[in-house]
Amino acid sequence: MSGKVRVLRVPAVVVALIALFLPALGGPAHAADGPVVKLSVTQAGAGGSVTVTGSGWRSHTLLMLLVCGRATPERGVIGGTNSCANGDGRAVTTDAQGAFSRKLPVAEPPVPCPCVVHVATVTGARAEADAVLQVAGHPVAPLPAEQSGGRLAILSDTRLTGSSGLLTWFGAPPSRTLVFTVGNTGAGAIKDPVFQVGSAHGVFAPQWDDRQWHGTLAPGRKAEVRLPVELSAGAHGDYIVSLKYDGRVLAEQPWGVGRPWGVTLFWILLCLVVPAALFRVGMAVVDRVRPRRPGAARLTRTLRLPQLPRLPLLSRTGGRGTEPPPTNPTLPWFAPDSVPGDPAGRLSAPHNDSPTSPTTPTTKGPT
Structure with a gap:
């Protein structure tokens, strides 16, 4: 049994519509290369504002937004940030997808237009993008010619x-x-x-x-x-x-x-040494100008020998008495005794005339 194959003819208009709406239905699309910057308006006067949006940047990256003159997206900012209104710039941080949205005040740059909104990274790998902005009322001058020759x-x-x-x-x-x-x-x-x-x-x-x-x-x-x-x-x-x-x-x-850190160490030492030196100088001045009492002698430190305790001596009467006073008051306390009544002043060892002394002779009476 033979069958016939039926060919379904699709109109050309339907094919064109499918090709047009295929990217929106989830088909592949080519994204723009590098970061992109867009403005809510392309013309604004000084004192106004413009909303700047961007995509394709690195995630969680700090960006700087500036209104710059003498610049085009093709040639960039001629003269660098010296051609921008740096005082009215704004900073923004991208989100996890590398996108941002920030309102930027419109200010007149220090050089004539053509002008752009210049967006550049602050840290990390350098990336930048420009969007054309016409500043109403600001003068416009042609860009300097590109130098021919080496590059x-x-x-x-x-x-x-x-x-x-x-x-x-x-x-x-x-x-x-x-x-x-x-x-x-x-x-x-x-x-x-x-x-x-x-x-x-x-x-x-x-x-x-x-x-x-x-x-x-x-x-x-x-x-x-x-x-x-x-x-x-x-x-x-x-x-x-x-x-x-x-x-x-x-x-x-x-x-x-x-x-x-050497500077920090220097200041720490200076804060310790200077107060100590001022304290010593102040104490010396106080010692010089302090009034003194009349007749008061300056105390000096002397070396004194320790006083030894005196031992009691036996009296001549046999009892224990005190030490007899020295004959010569000028002699020190450790000078030996002298015999009383001796004209020659001979010295004798201390003795005891007690009757009970073993060295004293005893006299016997008549029997």
């Missing part, structure tokens, strides 16, 4: 080399060397490029210093660059070292600076 690009991760010495432990300025490899991706040579190295603490904007690298970089060549980095005296905490060239931030490197 620098970072070819390796930046790193900080070096270590702190003993003087840094006592508050000397910490210093490191920023090492990175750059390549010339343009068509012309670059001679003696001038980089800008900045250090930022917390959410504050970095302070930029010019660092010139002496050398010529031909097209398609690369070179290792070493630039010194130095902080202020007594600096400690978490810092971010940024590298900028031609108005573009090329790299960022975190730097944890230890606390100068």
Whole structure:
């Protein structure tokens, strides 16, 4: 038995509608690459506000929102944060899905427009995104022309080399060397490029210093660059070292600076030594100006021998009596006795004339 196969013909309109609504029904969709920033309005005047929403960021990441001039999403912010209204910026932290929503006051940047809302990470790996914003009433000027010729690009991760010495432990300025490899991706040579190295603490904007690298970089060549980095005296905490060239931030490197405990130890010792010295000086002054009683002699410490107890002596009458007074009152108490009535003052040992003494002769009476 042979059967016929029936082919179901689907109209082309139905196929198009299925293809259109397939992503909404759970089909695969291509997400935008990198973080995305959107604004509630694209034009606002100074003093107003705009709601900034974002997605595609790292979860639980601190972001900074700024209104910047002389910037486009394609070329970024020319001049860095110096072209932004830093005083009216806002900070926000992304949620677990990497999204956020924050209201940002609209302020006039210090440079002319075109303007953008610039969103960038504060800590960790650098990520940024821009959204076009027209600030009503703010002047507009064309962007500077891009330089033709060489173009620098970072070819390796930046790193900080070096270590702190003993003087840094006592508050000397910490210093490191920023090492990175750059390549010339343009068509012309670059001679003696001038980089800008900045250090930022917390959410504050970095302070930029010019660092010139002496050398010529031909097209398609690369070179290792070493630039010194130095902080202020007594600096400690978490810092971010940024590298900028031609108005573009090329790299960022975190730097944890230890606390100068030597300074703390110095102040502790100073707080102990100074009061002790002032106390000694004050006691010396009091001893000098203290009034003294008239006729009072200054007491001095002398060495005195201990007084030994005197033993009682036997009296000449046979009874136990007290010691006879010495004949010479000037002699000390341990001087020997002298014989009473002896003109020569001869000395004799103590004796006892008691009749019961065994050394005393006895007289017999007549029988």
